[in-house]
Amino acid sequence: MSYSERPIQAPIPDPTTEPFWEAATEGRLMVGLCRDTGRHFFPPRGVSPFTLSPNVDLVAASGRGTLYSYTVMRTKQPYIPAMVELAEGPRIFTNLVDVAPEKVRIGMELRVAFQATEGGPPVPMFAPA
Amino acid sequence: MPNAPVLASLPLASTGTAMSLRGRACIAGAFEHPTRKAPEKSTAQLHAEVAWGALQDAGLSKDDVDGYFCAGDAPGMGPLSMAEYLGLDRLRHVDSTDIGGSSYIAHVAHAAAAIALGRCNVALITLAGRPRSEGQATGTATRAQNPAVPDDQFEIPMGRTVAAAYAMCAMRHMHEFGTTGEQLAWIKVAASHHAQHNEHAMLRKVVTVEEVVSSPMVADPLHRLDCCVISDGGGALVVTRPEIARGLKRPVVTVRGTGEAVKTHAGGYNDLTFSGARYSGARAFEEAGLTPADIRYASIYDSFTITVLIQLEDLGFCAKGEGGKFVSDGNLISGVGRLPFNTDGGGLCNNHPANRGGMTKVIEAVRQLRGEAHPAVQVKDCTLALAHGTGGLLGHRHGSATLILERTA
Numbered sequence: 407m408s409y410s411e412r413p414i415q416a417p418i419p420d421p422t423t424e425p426f427w428e429a430a431t432e433g434r435l436m437v438g439l440c441r442d443t444g445r446h447f448f449p450p451r452g453v454s455p456f457t458l459s460p461n462v463d464l465v466a467a468s469g470r471g472t473l474y475s476y477t478v479m480r481t482k483q484p485y486i487p488a489m490v491e492l493a494e495g496p497r498i499f500t501n502l503v504d505v506a507p508e509k510v511r512i513g514m515e516l517r518v519a520f521q522a523t524e525g526g527p528p529v530p531m532f533a534p535a
Numbered sequence: 536m537p538n539a540p541v542l543a544s545l546p547l548a549s550t551g552t553a554m555s556l557r558g559r560a561c562i563a564g565a566f567e568h569p570t571r572k573a574p575e576k577s578t579a580q581l582h583a584e585v586a587w588g589a590l591q592d593a594g595l596s597k598d599d600v601d602g603y604f605c606a607g608d609a610p611g612m613g614p615l616s617m618a619e620y621l622g623l624d625r626l627r628h629v630d631s632t633d634i635g636g637s638s639y640i641a642h643v644a645h646a647a648a649a650i651a652l653g654r655c656n657v658a659l660i661t662l663a664g665r666p667r668s669e670g671q672a673t674g675t676a677t678r679a680q681n682p683a684v685p686d687d688q689f690e691i692p693m694g695r696t697v698a699a700a701y702a703m704c705a706m707r708h709m710h711e712f713g714t715t716g717e718q719l720a721w722i723k724v725a726a727s728h729h730a731q732h733n734e735h736a737m738l739r740k741v742v743t744v745e746e747v748v749s750s751p752m753v754a755d756p757l758h759r760l761d762c763c764v765i766s767d768g769g770g771a772l773v774v775t776r777p778e779i780a781r782g783l784k785r786p787v788v789t790v791r792g793t794g795e796a797v798k799t800h801a802g803g804y805n806d807l808t809f810s811g812a813r814y815s816g817a818r819a820f821e822e823a824g825l826t827p828a829d830i831r832y833a834s835i836y837d838s839f840t841i842t843v844l845i846q847l848e849d850l851g852f853c854a855k856g857e858g859g860k861f862v863s864d865g866n867l868i869s870g871v872g873r874l875p876f877n878t879d880g881g882g883l884c885n886n887h888p889a890n891r892g893g894m895t896k897v898i899e900a901v902r903q904l905r906g907e908a909h910p911a912v913q914v915k916d917c918t919l920a921l922a923h924g925t926g927g928l929l930g931h932r933h934g935s936a937t938l939i940l941e942r943t944a
């Protein structure tokens with residue numbers, strides 16, 4: 407079992423997140439950057455979660471990260487929800503793919519692996535680096 | 536450029552110069568609906584039945600009620616729809632604060648504040664719901680995406696579930712502190728020891744650590760028996776001015792300390808090993824002028840076993856990371872351990888009406904302070920009790936509310 411056969415609901419973009427999902431379609435993971443503090447954030451939005459200032463940008467992430475925590479949903483089609491700490495700093499709620507649950511270790515190195523959704527843009531999931 | 540915060544030097548626990556709610560209001564009435572499955576009733580009808588029960592318990596009439604509190608479980612437009620159904624036509628103050636299952640604990644504080652300011656004299660708080668009759672897979676199904684909720688587009692496609700949100704906290708806690716499944720299991724074991732005496736509890740069988748850890752895995756490392764029940768039902772509270780409470784026939788249970796907090800992903804820098812209880816608990820203990828060592832009984836929200844463990848640490852009953860040791864060997868069992876908890880069986884065994892456990896947490900604390908808990912689980916000389924809740928999702932965003940209550944007459 408690959409733990410990545412679950413049909414994935416299409417994300418519904420809003421006007422402020424369309425650039426994030428357009429980049430996703432091209433296989434690029436973007437994160438928010440607060441220009442006042444220099445800190446990255448996720449999910450991206452039109453203001454900084456650190457200052458509420460609109461002085462923010464959407465910037466490319468490396469797509470690299472490490473595993474912060476995870477679980478295995480033992481549903482009919484099991485899958486692996488996870489929190490991945492991006493190299494840029496923020497943690498992202500995602501799924502692990504292309505890995506068996508018994509091989510998963512907190513701290514393991516990961517890389518983004520976009521997964522197709524049902525009729526929408528692909529979503530950033532993570533696989534062993 | 537953003538302005539520098541003017542109040543950055545205020546400590547997180549501080550209530551600043553605000554008026555204290557200590558001693559400003561009493562819980563005069565409390566009622567838990569005995570039903571656990573109510574396909575023949577509407578949600579509004581369940582709200583009405585618990586409202587009646589709590590007012591009967593207090594010895595008050597619906598026409599005494601001038602403040603009404605409800606949360607997201609109330610149908611329609613909350614206070615408006617419910618005032619109509621309940622016939623509440625003397626309301627001067629309403630509040631529909633919704634911080635998930637912890638709402639009703641916060642409502643007690645909000646009611647005390649409204650009473651202290653003279654905005655109402657008799658506050659009614661109700662909760663009811665029918666997730667069991669409606670066949671909800673509450674913990675393991677991903678809910679529908681709401682395009683207006685900013686996080687949904689990032690989280691719902693990832694298969695966000697209630698169970699996963701709590702399981703990820705448990706997994707990280709185990710990683711950082713060496714907490715074990717057996718230690719978590721002790722929390723369910725303690726709840727089951729209490730539930731055996733509750734004729735209304737859904738799960739009355741006493742279970743062992745072995746039975747918990749060998750029950751089917753739901754979301755690693757949480758097993759089926761680490762999860763709470765799914766039940767219909769509800770509960771209600773009546774909060775009044777102390778001088779009114781003293782004139783009624785019930786023991787007087789007084790608000791001693793209150794605290795609230797909201798914890799979020801904070802832009803992606805969320806530490807899953809602690810909850811908002813770290814802040815709400817500190818605020819409540821500060822207002823009460825007490826420490827965890829003073830508390831004789833604790834109602835601790837138990838959506839999952841890990842919820843209890845993390846909150847106990849955050850409230851200061853033990854150090855961060857020591858929760859596993861603290862809950863082991865029956866330490867939460869009434870008559871056995873140091874901190875009797877959830878003596879009604881809690882959400883883990885008794886009842887989790889509307890998937891919101893804060894109301895029943897307050898009700899059992901009131902029973903304990905009145906000396907009306909089941910004799911097998913009643914804490915001797917129970918004069919100070921705590922009720923605490925987490926609403927929303929522990930591993931994502933959640934609201935925390937802490938209430939410290941005192942038997943004063």
